[in-house]
Amino acid sequence: MTRVGWYRTLVIGGIIALLEVLCLQGVIDKITMPAPHLIVRDLWRMLVSGRMNAAIAKTLSNTLLALVLSLGVGIVAAALLHRARALRDTLDPLFATYYAVPVFAFYPFFIVVFGLGDLPQVLIAFMLGVVAVIVNTLNGLDRVPSVLNKTARILRMSAADTAMHMTLPYAGPYILTGIKLAVAYAFIGVIGSEFIMSRGGIGYEISFAYANFDNATMYPLILLILLASVAVNGVLTVWEQRLLARRGMR
Amino acid sequence: MNTRFASVRNGLTLIVGLLLLWQLLYLWTGDVALASPLQTFRYTARLFAEDAFDLQVYETLRAFAIAYALSVVIGLAVGFWLGFDRLSGDALEPMIVSVYAVPKLTLYPILLLAFGLSLSAKVAFGVIHGVIPIILFTLSAVHNTKPILIKTGRVMKLTRWQMVRWILFPAAIPEIFTGLRVGFALTLIGSLLAEMFASQRGLGYLLMNGIGLHNVELIMSVTLIIVVFAAAVSVILLHIDHRLHRRS
Numbered sequence: 001m002t003r004v005g006w007y008r009t010l011v012i013g014g015i016i017a018l019l020e021v022l023c024l025q026g027v028i029d030k031i032t033m034p035a036p037h038l039i040v041r042d043l044w045r046m047l048v049s050g051r052m053n054a055a056i057a058k059t060l061s062n063t064l065l066a067l068v069l070s071l072g073v074g075i076v077a078a079a080l081l082h083r084a085r086a087l088r089d090t091l092d093p094l095f096a097t098y099y100a101v102p103v104f105a106f107y108p109f110f111i112v113v114f115g116l117g118d119l120p121q122v123l124i125a126f127m128l129g130v131v132a133v134i135v136n137t138l139n140g141l142d143r144v145p146s147v148l149n150k151t152a153r154i155l156r157m158s159a160a161d162t163a164m165h166m167t168l169p170y171a172g173p174y175i176l177t178g179i180k181l182a183v184a185y186a187f188i189g190v191i192g193s194e195f196i197m198s199r200g201g202i203g204y205e206i207s208f209a210y211a212n213f214d215n216a217t218m219y220p221l222i223l224l225i226l227l228a229s230v231a232v233n234g235v236l237t238v239w240e241q242r243l244l245a246r247r248g249m250r
Numbered sequence: 251m252n253t254r255f256a257s258v259r260n261g262l263t264l265i266v267g268l269l270l271l272w273q274l275l276y277l278w279t280g281d282v283a284l285a286s287p288l289q290t291f292r293y294t295a296r297l298f299a300e301d302a303f304d305l306q307v308y309e310t311l312r313a314f315a316i317a318y319a320l321s322v323v324i325g326l327a328v329g330f331w332l333g334f335d336r337l338s339g340d341a342l343e344p345m346i347v348s349v350y351a352v353p354k355l356t357l358y359p360i361l362l363l364a365f366g367l368s369l370s371a372k373v374a375f376g377v378i379h380g381v382i383p384i385i386l387f388t389l390s391a392v393h394n395t396k397p398i399l400i401k402t403g404r405v406m407k408l409t410r411w412q413m414v415r416w417i418l419f420p421a422a423i424p425e426i427f428t429g430l431r432v433g434f435a436l437t438l439i440g441s442l443l444a445e446m447f448a449s450q451r452g453l454g455y456l457l458m459n460g461i462g463l464h465n466v467e468l469i470m471s472v473t474l475i476i477v478v479f480a481a482a483v484s485v486i487l488l489h490i491d492h493r494l495h496r497r498s
Contacts, residue, residue: 004341007341011342033360092260093485096488101480105477108460108469109469112460188353191355196443196447197461203355206356207359222357225353229348229352237347
């Protein structure tokens with residue numbers, strides 16, 4: 001292992017060991033946090049018993065729906081905006097300030113309008129992700145060298161062929177950055193809104209467990225979410241780095 | 251001058267467009283679901299006239315201000331440390347980046363258990379959000395400082411603190427400012443989310459309370475206040491940001 005790898009393992013291991021010692025010594029009392037090994041054990045039992053499967057399935061399906069929506073709408077919108085210069089200029093201030101505005105603030109409004117179903121959650125996750133996809137896709141499309149477009153014209157490729165064989169592959173790494181963000185935002189949007197107020201899903205189960213002082217459920221679920229989001233993000237980052245490396249950009 | 255005019259025009263067009271969209275949605279759905287822009291503005295004005303409401307705004311702003319101050323101090327300190335110490339920086343940076351992708355809201359119950367349902371829990375949650383971009387931007391700012399500047403500092407036998415004060419900080423200001431700008435937005439999001447989940451005071455609490463009361467006007471007014479505040483500050487900070495970057 002490299003020095004950096006050792007360092008990282010040491011930091012993570014050190015934090016876990018510290019928590020373990022503090023919990024066992026009673027410095028952190030049981031009501032605040034169970035010892036790390038107990039959390040892992042409870043998580044294992046929970047996954048084996050399958051009592052959270054319905055909640056996990058609900059969260060995953062909503063996340064996936066929001067992700068597909070934000071990718072589909074985002075990429076198409078970016079392709080259209082790339083052509084419509086005036087509209088793009090007008091929307092530019094929106095994109096620049098978009099992530100400074102707390103999108104979650106719209107959640108109560110959506111609940112009142114659409115009811116407390118899946119729609120408000122999917123909508124929040126979609127809103128969080130779509131602009132990242134649009135901005136990154138536009139960035140990728142801007143960088144397509146005009147020689148590629150000219151070549152496509154010389155070869156008399158149709159618009160669809162140009163998009164499939166020239167523009168999209170070239171803009172690929174940039175779009176992937178957008179996809180990576182959209183995945184993270186879909187997770188954050190769905191779980192976050194479930195957590196604030198909802199009728200089911202992992203976020204709901206965590207806030208339910210919190211309200212009932214049920215640490216044996218709450219901590220394993222939090223751990224599950226941490227592991228899942230770090231793992232997914234890690235895989236996408238590695239993929240992105242590979243694509244960039246192939247272009248010689250890293 | 252011309253570009254500035256264009257950006258002001260674009261901003262105004264956008265605002266008018268959004269208001270128009272809002273009015274059309276209102277005409278389409280009717281009174282039950284939405285409040286019209288005019289109704290919402292009137293309601294907002296009436297809200298600000300109430301002392302009770304101003305108290306809630308003050309509550310949110312106070313938590314936010316403390317959280318932001320802490321984020322800046324901690325973020326700059328950790329950012330400079332990781333920027334200097336190559337090994338720590340390389341080891342910890344990817345970890346900090348991956349924290350960004352985690353739904354941090356799920357960590358809030360842990361803070362609530364640790365700090366109790368109090369101002370400190372809210373502040374801590376805001377700091378978790380705000381500190382990350384400040385660390386990351388400061389770190390990369392230090393890494394991107396021209397080597398010749400650092401060598402000059404070494405030749406002059408500057409201490410580490412003098413190096414930060416006289417060389418790294420001035421050279422890195424534009425990028426650090428970007429971190430502070432993003433940190434501002436995220437701290438605001440963090441403190442609001444904390445209030446929305448569990449709190450008896452503040453704008454986030456008012457929002458969630460509005461659901462129970464089914465008070466559409468209240469919800470839309472508070473949302474409007476939050477959005478306008480966040481967007482306005484962000485526009486100002488972006489403006490300063492661009493100027494700093496252009497100068498260097």
